[in-house]
Amino acid sequence: MGRLDDKVAVVTGAGRGIGREVALLMASEGAKIVVNDLGGNMDGTGTGKIADDVVNEIRAMGGQAVSNIESVASVAGGESMLKTALDAFGAMDILINNAGILRDKTIYNMEESDWDAVQAVHLKGHYCCSRPFARYIRENNRTGCRIINFSSVSGLYGNFGQANYGAAKAGIAGFSRVLAIELAKYGCTVNTISPGALTRMTIALREGRGQQVSDADIEAGGPQHIAPIVTWLTTPEAAGITSEIFHTGRGSVAIMQQPRVIKQFHKAGGVWSLDDLDRYVPQLIAARKANIAAADETGKAIQV
Numbered sequence: 001m002g003r004l005d006d007k008v009a010v011v012t013g014a015g016r017g018i019g020r021e022v023a024l025l026m027a028s029e030g031a032k033i034v035v036n037d038l039g040g041n042m043d044g045t046g047t048g049k050i051a052d053d054v055v056n057e058i059r060a061m062g063g064q065a066v067s068n069i070e071s072v073a074s075v076a077g078g079e080s081m082l083k084t085a086l087d088a089f090g091a092m093d094i095l096i097n098n099a100g101i102l103r104d105k106t107i108y109n110m111e112e113s114d115w116d117a118v119q120a121v122h123l124k125g126h127y128c129c130s131r132p133f134a135r136y137i138r139e140n141n142r143t144g145c146r147i148i149n150f151s152s153v154s155g156l157y158g159n160f161g162q163a164n165y166g167a168a169k170a171g172i173a174g175f176s177r178v179l180a181i182e183l184a185k186y187g188c189t190v191n192t193i194s195p196g197a198l199t200r201m202t203i204a205l206r207e208g209r210g211q212q213v214s215d216a217d218i219e220a221g222g223p224q225h226i227a228p229i230v231t232w233l234t235t236p237e238a239a240g241i242t243s244e245i246f247h248t249g250r251g252s253v254a255i256m257q258q259p260r261v262i263k264q265f266h267k268a269g270g271v272w273s274l275d276d277l278d279r280y281v282p283q284l285i286a287a288r289k290a291n292i293a294a295a296d297e298t299g300k301a302i303q304v
């Protein structure tokens with residue numbers, strides 16, 4: 001018996017990398033999988049039939065899977081994934097919004113097309129796949145569903161040369177918080193993953209810096225390290241865990257802070273003067289630094 005027996009999952013961008021590992025692990029737990037991937041290049045150009053390879057891998061291990069090669073970047077694509085799930089398996093319970101591309105450039109060199117392409121796949125792609133699923137949940141009063149979204153430290157912390165990607169990934173964290181509220185009525189949880197894994201996305205960056213990536217590196221930090229927490233969050237054991245951001249990779253699983261007010265001053269009945277702010281803003285900055293230092297301390301890895 002698997003933890004996901006009778007569940008139907010759509011995994012976007014599952015032809016390789018993190019999505020493929022998630023699809024394989026979920027299938028090994030009994031889920032029926034729609035393997036979505038348009039099989040393009042890392043910059044979002046081109047197409048290929050890689051989704052079928054993962055379908056064949058799942059079938060070879062005794063699981064059930066079908067492919068879908070539509071783009072996540074249109075609502076029609078998202079609707080086709082739901083339709084593929086319904087036609088093949090009669091239901092949909094889980095959506096893993098994993099598909100992604102990169103077009104790294106500094107703001108000085110970033111063309112409008114680089115900005116638009118990255119927003120289309122990441123931020124709009126999350127909307128395009130989630131909306132049909134959310135409507136299906138509401139129309140069928142289907143309870144206990146799961147959505148897992150993919151953010152990144154690029155947006156949550158910031159990273160040089162990724163204004164398009166970082167903006168989309170920070171947007172995805174906000175999107176998740178809203179969806180978690182809107183779908184709570186149906187017991188559907190919505191969580192966000194901030195992964196770190198050696199895939200074609202990150203291997204290319206490393207190699208660009210002149211660093212070689214060995215098989216041992218992949219074993220220590222490959223996409224197989226991301227799949228367990230993603231899969232666990234889709235199981236019945238994760239009921240009620242929603243609107244969280246889990247950071248994971250290289251054998252670690254962590255939970256991230258979310259935006260909160262950590263210190264505030266209130267001036268009764270008055271508008272702040274600039275002189276007031278000379279006095280109080282440094283205290284806010286000091287509170288923020290103390291908060292970072294405390295999180296850095298509690299966030300150190302505990303060996304288990």
Ligand SMILES: NC(=O)c1ccc[n+]([C@@H]2O[C@H](COP(=O)([O-])OP(=O)(O)OC[C@H]3O[C@@H](n4cnc5c(N)ncnc54)[C@H](O)[C@@H]3O)[C@@H](O)[C@H]2O)c1
Pocket residue numbers: 012013014015016017018019036037038039040041042044070071072073097098099100101121150151152153194195196197198199200201202223
């Ligand atoms: N690898 C990391 O360290 C890392 C870090 C932070 C975030 N992420 C995020 O994790 C997710 C998976 O990344 P990965 O490292 O496995 O990358 P990857 O390039 O190995 O896989 C991404 C897959 O998405 C597919 N895809 C791209 N555009 C698509 C579209 N429009 N429709 C359908 N499929 C499409 C690609 O064909 C590819 O197979 C992405 O959202 C990425 O931004 C990865």
